[in-house]
Amino acid sequence: xxxxxxxxxxxxxxxxxxxxxxxxxxxxxxxxxxxxxxxxxxxxxxxxxxxxxxxxxxxxxxxxxxxxxxxxxxxxxxxxxxxxxxxxxxxxxxxxxxxxxxxxxxxxxxxxxxxxxxxxxxxxxxxxxxxxxxxxxxxxxxxxxxxxxxxxxxxxxxxxxxxxxxxxxxxxxxxxxxxxxxxxxxxxxxxxxxxxxxxxxxxxxxxxxxxxxxxxxxxxxxxxxxxxxxxxxxxxxxxxxxxxxxxxxxxxxxxxxxxxxxxxxxxxxxxxxxxxxxxxxxxxxxxxxxxxxxxxxxxxxxxxxxxxxxxxxxxxxxxxxxxxxxxxxxxxxxxxxxxxxxxxxxxxxxxxxxxxxxxxxxxxxxxxxxxxxxxxxxxxxxxxxxxxxxxxxxxxxxxxxxxxxxxxxxxxxxxxxxxxxxxxxxxxxxxxxxxxxxxxxxxxxxxxxxxxxxxxxxxxxxxxxxxxxxxxxxxxxxxxxxxxxxxxxxxxxxxxxxxxxxxxxxxxxxxxxxxxxxxxxxxxxxxxxxxxxxxxxxxxxxxxxxxxxxxxxxxxxxxxxxxxxxxxxxxxxxxxxxxxxxxxxxxxxxxxxxxxxxxxxxxxxxxxxxxxxxxxxxxxxxxxxxxxxxxxxxxxxxxxxxxxxxxxxxxxxxxxxxxxxxxxxxxxxxxxxxxxxxxxxxxxxxxxxxxxxxxxxxxxx
Amino acid sequence: xxxxxxxxxxxxxxxxxxxxxxxxxxxxxxxxxxxxxxxxxxxxxxxxxxxxxxxxxxxxxxxxxxxxxxxxxxxxxxxxxxxxxxxxxxxxxxxxxxxxxxxxxxxxxxxxxx
Numbered sequence: 085x086x087x088x089x090x091x092x093x094x095x096x097x098x099x100x101x102x103x104x105x106x107x108x109x110x111x112x113x114x115x116x117x118x119x120x121x122x123x124x125x126x127x128x129x130x131x132x133x134x135x136x137x138x139x140x141x142x143x144x145x146x147x148x149x150x151x152x153x154x155x156x157x158x159x160x161x162x163x164x165x166x167x168x169x170x171x172x173x174x175x176x177x178x179x180x181x182x183x184x185x186x187x188x189x190x191x192x193x194x195x196x197x198x199x200x201x202x203x204x205x206x207x208x209x210x211x212x213x214x215x216x217x218x219x220x221x222x223x224x225x226x227x228x229x230x231x232x233x234x235x236x237x238x239x240x241x242x243x244x245x246x247x248x249x250x251x252x253x254x255x256x257x258x259x260x261x262x263x264x265x266x267x268x269x270x271x272x273x274x275x276x277x278x279x280x281x282x283x284x285x286x287x288x289x290x291x292x293x294x295x296x297x298x299x300x301x302x303x304x305x306x307x308x309x310x311x312x313x314x315x316x317x318x319x320x321x322x323x324x325x326x327x328x329x330x331x332x333x334x335x336x337x338x339x340x341x342x343x344x345x346x347x348x349x350x351x352x353x354x355x356x357x358x359x360x361x362x363x364x365x366x367x368x369x370x371x372x373x374x375x376x377x378x379x380x381x382x383x384x385x386x387x388x389x390x391x392x393x394x395x396x397x398x399x400x401x402x403x404x405x406x407x408x409x410x411x412x413x414x415x416x417x418x419x420x421x422x423x424x425x426x427x428x429x430x431x432x433x434x435x436x437x438x439x440x441x442x443x444x445x446x447x448x449x450x451x452x453x454x455x456x457x458x459x460x461x462x463x464x465x466x467x468x469x470x471x472x473x474x475x476x477x478x479x480x481x482x483x484x485x486x487x488x489x490x491x492x493x494x495x496x497x498x499x500x501x502x503x504x505x506x507x508x509x510x511x512x513x514x515x516x517x518x519x520x521x522x523x524x525x526x527x528x529x530x531x532x533x534x535x536x537x538x539x540x541x542x543x544x545x546x547x548x549x550x551x552x553x554x555x556x557x558x559x560x561x562x563x564x565x566x567x568x569x570x571x572x573x574x575x576x577x578x579x580x581x582x583x584x585x586x587x588x589x590x591x592x593x594x595x596x597x598x599x600x601x602x603x604x605x606x607x608x609x610x611x612x613x614x615x616x617x618x619x620x621x622x623x624x625x626x627x628x629x630x631x632x633x634x635x636x637x638x639x640x641x642x643x644x645x646x647x648x649x650x651x652x653x654x655x656x657x658x659x660x661x662x663x664x665x666x667x668x669x670x671x672x673x674x675x676x677x678x679x680x681x682x683x684x685x686x687x688x689x690x691x692x693x694x695x696x697x698x699x700x701x702x703x704x705x706x707x708x709x710x711x712x713x714x715x716x717x718x719x720x721x722x723x724x725x726x727x728x729x730x731x732x733x734x735x736x737x738x739x740x741x742x743x744x745x746x747x748x749x750x751x752x753x754x755x756x757x758x759x760x761x762x763x764x765x766x767x768x769x770x771x772x773x774x775x776x777x778x779x780x781x782x783x784x785x
Numbered sequence: 786x787x788x789x790x791x792x793x794x795x796x797x798x799x800x801x802x803x804x805x806x807x808x809x810x811x812x813x814x815x816x817x818x819x820x821x822x823x824x825x826x827x828x829x830x831x832x833x834x835x836x837x838x839x840x841x842x843x844x845x846x847x848x849x850x851x852x853x854x855x856x857x858x859x860x861x862x863x864x865x866x867x868x869x870x871x872x873x874x875x876x877x878x879x880x881x882x883x884x885x886x887x888x889x890x891x892x893x894x895x896x897x898x899x
Contacts, residue, residue, distance in 0.1 A: 110845060156851065205858065232835070234851075235812060235861045239831055242813035245856070258832030266836030273843035 090185070092134075093141035096124035109277040121151060123158050130162045133175045139185055140165070146189035153227040157192055201230045205237035208250045214257065215240065221264030224271050232267055303594035310570040313561040318553035319430040319439060322488040322546060323409045334406025335483050336443065338399030340417050343446045345392040346453065350381045370452040370503070374463035382456050389453055396450050397472070400479040405486035407443050417443075436553040437580055444496050447484060451477055451500045458507050467519045470511065475530045477504040482535050490546035491663060498542075498670040501534055505677045509777045512680050521685055528681045531674060540674070541621050541667040544614055547659075551610045554580065554652075559603035567603035569596075577652055599648040609650055612636075617660050625668040625755065626715035626736075633660035665755040668712045672755075675709035676729050676774035679718060683727050683775075693722045712755070719771065729775035734768045743778065744770035751778050793829070797837055798846075799880060800827050802865060802873040805847060809864035811854070812838065838863055846872050 096102070096119075104112070106122035119125050123144060127137045140161045144154050168178045182188065202215050219233035243253045257263070272280070331337075348354075352364040363377055372382050386393075408414075410428045418425055421442055426432065428440070454477045461469035481500040484493055508527055511518060519527065534540070558573030574593055601609060616632045637657040640646040647654075679697065682704035686694050694700060697708045697720045708717040711731045719730045719738055728741045734754050744751050746768055754772050804810060804818050812834060820828040829837075841847045846869035854860045865873070887893040 160851065231861075234859070235835065236831060238858060238860050239812045239816075239835075241858065242811075242860075246813075246817075256830045258830035260832070263832030263836065266832065267839060270836045270839030270843060274839065 090135055090138050090142060093124060093127060093138045096122055096128050121155065123151075123154050126155065126158050127162065130166065132162065132165055132169070135179060136165050136175060139179060139182060143185040143189045143192070146186050147192040148189075149193065150225065150227050197226070198229055198233055202233050202237050205234070205241050207237055207240050208244070210250050210254060211240045211244075212237070214254055214260065218260050218264050218267070221261060222268040222271065224268060228271050232271070300594055303598050307569065307571050307574075307594050307597045310560045310568055312557050312559060312567075312570050312573055314433060314556050315561060316553070316556060317430065317433045318436045318549050318556075319409065319433060322436065322549060323430055326404075326406050326408045326487040329404045329406035329486075331406075333403040334408075335399040335402035335480075335486075336405055336407040337413065338395050338402065339443075339446065339450065339480075340414065342392040342395035342399065342450060342453075344417060344420060345389065345395065346449055347385065347388050349449065349452060350378075350385050368452070370455040372456070372459070374459055383460065386453075386456055386460055392450075393453055393457060396453065396480065397476050400476040400483065402483075405483040407487050409439065435557060435576070435580070436550050441490065441492055444484065444493055447480060447496060447500060450480065451503055454480070455503060455507060462511065462515050462518055465518060467523050470507075470518060471523050471526055471530075474504055474507050474527055477501075477507070478530045478534050482533075485535055485543075488546045488549075489543035490550075491542065491544065491659070493546070494542045495666065497535075498540070498666060502670060502673055505531065505673055506777070508677050508681065509775075512684055513776060516684055521688060524681050524685055528678055531678055531681075534674065539624075539667065540671045542663055544618060544621075544663070548611070548614050551614075552607070555603055555607055555610075558652075559606070561603070565604050565607070569600050596648060599645060600651065601649045606650070606652070609653060610656075613653060613656050613660070617656075617664065620660070620664045621667060624710070624715060625665060625712040626710075628664070631660055631664060633657070633664075662756065669753055669755045672709075672712045672731060672772075672774065675718065679705065679709065679720075679729055680727075680775045683729075693725070693727050695722075696720065713772070718774070727775065728773070731772040731774060733770055733772040735770070737769075739769065739771045741773065742770050743773050744768045793827070793833070796827060797829060797833065798841060799873065799876045801834075801837060801841065802846060802869055802876070805863060805865040805869070806873060809862040811860040811862050813860075815863070841869070845869070 100117070102122070103117040103119040106119045106125070107117045108121060111118045111120065124141065127140050130137070132140075140158060143161065144158055147154070147157065149157060165178060165182075168181070169175065173181075198216065198219055202212050202219075207215070215233050215236045218236060219229045222229060222232060224232065240250075240253050244250065272283075326334075326336075349369050350367070352360050352367055367378050367381075369382050369385055372379055376382075410425075410430045414428070415425060417423075418428060423440065423442065427434075430439075454473045458470050458473035458477075461467070461473060478501060481497050481504060484497040484500065487493070508531065511527075554576070557576055558569065559567035560570055561567045571589075571593070574597065575589075600606075613633050613636065616636065620628060620631060620633065634657050637650075637654055637660075640650045640654070679700070682700045683693065685704050686700055697705075697717060701707055710716065711718050713734065714732045714736050716732075719732060719741070721728050721741055723741065730741050732738050733744055744754055749756065750768055751773070754768055800819060800823065801815060804815060804822070810818065812831070815838075816829065816831070816834055819834075838847065838849070842849055842863070845866060847863045848866050849861050849863050851859045852862050884893055888895055
């Protein structure tokens with residue numbers, strides 16, 4: 085062999101790291117950094133003359149063995165070299181005898197293979213097969229299998245050398261499979277600590293995956309085999325109050341007649357393909373004034389709808405709305421709207437949240453009719469008709485709240501009432517002479533009587549029952565108010581946008597079903613949220629510091645589990661956000677118009693404006709209404725011989741009637757604006773001007 | 786007489802450690818010695834002996850290395866470690882206590898555990 089080609093063995097490092105790396109864990113735990121796994125150290129410690137250490141080192145490296153095997157081979161080579169040197173051979177001769185290290189390395193590696201290792205012991209075939217089978221069945225690392233095979237083979241060889249027959253030895257060996265298993269178990273214990281940790285880790289991971297998989301399958305079966313039991317017909321229950329109204333007391337049948345007679349409102353876009361001017365685009369029968377460019381079209385439309393108007397007036401005189409869902413008498417109206425009568429059939433017990441409340445839309449058109457007629461009455465100096473139209477509009481708005489209260493019916497009622505107030509505001513601003521004192525008092529009584537007077541509050545019973553109805557379609561029913569999520573329910577929650585995460589057939593659906601609150605818990609949490617919301621609504625706006633509903637939902641959102649657990653209720657956050665101040669806004673709006681009416685009457689009697697609003701009490705007002713932002717009296721001052729009515733606004737400070745700076749919506753309705761605003765929005769400064777109405781603000785600003 | 790498997794599980798390792806106390810031995814030697822010294826009571830086949838030896842090795846009670854034997858073949862010799870010696874001493878005490886208890890119970894003859 086060529087010594088020059090033999091790279092010298094690197095000097096074994098004595099660094100702490102090197103010792104640490106080559107010390108068995110057992111020694112390290114005893115505080116002894118022996119470095120006994122370091123082949124270089126072992127070779128160097130043998131004190132053999134060069135180039136023997138390098139030769140051993142290169143041979144071992146080229147054999148590409150496991151560390152434990154490397155140590156074993158090194159030990160053996162050292163012993164052989166030493167034996168030769170002790171026998172008086174020169175180092176050069178010993179090296180020559182050794183031969184090419186690559187070839188020797190290959191031979192060592194080969195020796196580590198199973199079959200050759202067994203064959204080398206020269207056993208009878210049956211014993212060789214037994215050793216091979218046991219070693220193979222151990223499923224150990226190759227070097228370990230070879231080691232076991234060599235040992236067993238030598239054992240048998242000792243037996244045959246002692247005169248025992250292969251049959252005797254095979255018989256005394258015992259069970260092969262069991263032996264292989266026991267050997268494997270024992271050998272695995274000898275493996276490095278790191279390997280054992282790694283193995284245990286993977287076993288734990290595997291077990292965990294198996295558990296997760298099993299849990300998932302159980303959840304999947306649970307979800308797929310669960311079905312809701314729809315036992316209550318909430319639609320029919322909600323219809324009951326309207327059905328209980330005697331037919332002669334029901335306003336809706338007359339409104340229906342009005343609707344059926346009402347012709348479509350003039351609409352430039354529908355009438356012409358040409359490009360429309362701005363005033364044509366913005367045209368509406370309710371907003372167009374007698375001085376407007378297209379007023380003549382309004383007059384024609386009003387003349388076409390005299391009969392409808394009479395029905396509206398008659399209807400508003402009826403005690404209650406009485407809209408009976410699915411009433412066969414409404415068939416002709418369904419036909420007009422192209423509604424499928426089946427959809428309106430409550431006996432089908434469809435999802436309440438999916439019920440159509442199209443009759444509510446019709447009141448917008450009827451309100452437009454009344455507003456247009458009021459404008460015409462003003463133009464014709466017909467104060468009595470103007471008052472009648474306002475009274476009709478106010479009563480109609482109130483009737484909308486008669487049946488089962490849903491948020492949509494509450495909102496529409498408040499909106500139409502607000503439009504009626506605008507008619508009175510317009511009158512006081514520009515045509516106050518149209519109505520005499522008695523007329524003004526009639527208007528005040530009508531407005532004050534909206535929904536029975538007092539503080540106006542949104543009611544949520546319909547919404548509560550809608551959730552109950554939803555849950556009976558989402559969960560199973562154990563007959564005791566509890567149940568678990570169903571696949572149909574999950575699909576339904578997605579359809580009604582109560583959920584945004586995944587659909588019922590997605591892979592996460594079973595997991596979701598396990599995390600979502602049970603029927604009982606969901607019902608309890610829903611009722612609690614509604615209770616909180618109703619408490620908020622019943623609390624004066626000035627006493628509310630934060631929304632406990634939104635706080636609760638925000639708490640759920642901070643917990644990853646609760647976020648899923650109460651997912652269907654998260655939509656309650658925005659719902660609560662704009663529902664809570666609705667009543668305060670419309671109450672403040674109403675109070676401002678009532679004060680404006682009282683101021684007008686005062687001015688007529690005294691020729692001047694009162695110094696303080698208290699002067700209106702008790703002759704013209706029962707009391708000075710509160711500022712909904714502060715709880716104190718509504719703010720008032722006279723500026724340039726005109727009264728200015730205002731609320732302190734969100735900053736709760738009297739800024740002398742300086743309007744709120746900011747978006748138009750904030751100036752028109754800071755309460756609503758605040759509900760829309762995010763937490764980052766600065767508190768609005770300035771006052772909320774209630775009178776004169778801030779007509780200049782445009783919502784598209 | 787063959788002892789029950791459970792008993793053998795307790796007695797076998799102590800017996801092996803005791804044999805190794807005298808010096809390193811290879812597998813076949815151990816089988817023979819166990820058979821001879823215990824009149825066949827502690828005789829065990831390879832399927833029992835080697836897993837036991839590997840276990841003792843894994844626990845650090847014995848260490849093994851391949852050596853050239855008289856026949857020129859290599860054999861794996863097992864030798865007692867310091868830890869193994871301590872274990873043997875401890876186990877011996879336990880067996881003595883057990884024997885005394887068994888004698889007191891009349892299961893073993895008087896003086897068997899002395």
